[in-house]
Amino acid sequence: DAGVTQSPTHLIKTRGQQVTLRCSPKSGHDTVSWYQQALGQGPQFIFQYYEEEERQRGNFPDRFSGHQFPNYSSELNVNALLLGDSALYLCASSFRQVLSGANVLTFGAGSRLTVL
Amino acid sequence: QKEVEQNSGPLSVPEGAIASLNCTYSDRGSQSFFWYRQYSGKSPELIMFIYSNGDKEDGRFTAQLNKASQYVSLLIRDSQPSDSATYLCAVNDYKLSFGAGTTVTVRA
Numbered sequence: 001d002a003g004v005t006q007s008p009t010h011l012i013k014t015r016g017q018q019v020t021l022r023c024s025p026k027s028g029h030d031t032v033s034w035y036q037q038a039l040g041q042g043p044q045f046i047f048q049y050y051e052e053e054e055r056q057r058g059n060f061p062d063r064f065s066g067h068q069f070p071n072y073s074s075e076l077n078v079n080a081l082l083l084g085d086s087a088l089y090l091c092a093s094s095f096r097q098v099l100s101g102a103n104v105l106t107f108g109a110g111s112r113l114t115v116l
Numbered sequence: 117q118k119e120v121e122q123n124s125g126p127l128s129v130p131e132g133a134i135a136s137l138n139c140t141y142s143d144r145g146s147q148s149f150f151w152y153r154q155y156s157g158k159s160p161e162l163i164m165f166i167y168s169n170g171d172k173e174d175g176r177f178t179a180q181l182n183k184a185s186q187y188v189s190l191l192i193r194d195s196q197p198s199d200s201a202t203y204l205c206a207v208n209d210y211k212l213s214f215g216a217g218t219t220v221t222v223r224a
Binding site (some may be wrong): 039056 | 120150160161162165168204210211212213214215216
């Protein structure tokens with residue numbers, strides 16, 4: 001049973017470029033959430049996708065956008081990259097939106113983005 | 117005020133001792149609470165969750181919740197070097213809001 005898979009694992013971009021990160025949720029999960037984790041900080045919620053729509057959004061600018069496909073996989077796009085966008089980007093999946101003791105977030109290994 | 121705050125680390129404990137981690141949250145309506153462990157360079161992995169006031173034990177880990185005080189804690193008994201990691205407290209409000217984490221080092 002495959003867990004959450006993310007690609008690429010590492011990438012380096014320069015300021016002003018655009019990046020696309022990809023995520024396949026755990027089998028049986030239909031909801032994908034994206035988090036940004038800067039060095040030494042906890043994960044910060046970017047947004048959540050369910051039924052191919054953005055359902056919840058954290059305090060991130062419009063440069064951050066996403067998409068969910070009919071097979072539940074998801075993409076995170078970041079435009080006009082800034083140095084401050086350098087971070088570990090984590091994808092997490094769950095079944096339905098509501099998290100509870102029985103329905104927890106499962107994280108992928110992350111995509112580490114470095115912006116030069 | 118941050119949604120979730122954790123006691124600042126790092127926390128260093130000798131092998132076999134109890135590590136005590138604390139977390140407070142701002143949303144009184146929060147219903148469920150999670151503790152994740154994150155090894156350096158890895159993604160967070162769930163240790164345990166709690167949603168009722170009181171204690172919940174799972175092996176060497178005990179989570180404690182006090183909703184009136186908006187406080188949740190994690191105790192690690194008989195700490196082992198393999199417990200050395202960053203521990204993240206998370207609160208559920210249709211998304212998980214994480215604290216900054218507390219780094220624990222267990223000294224052999």
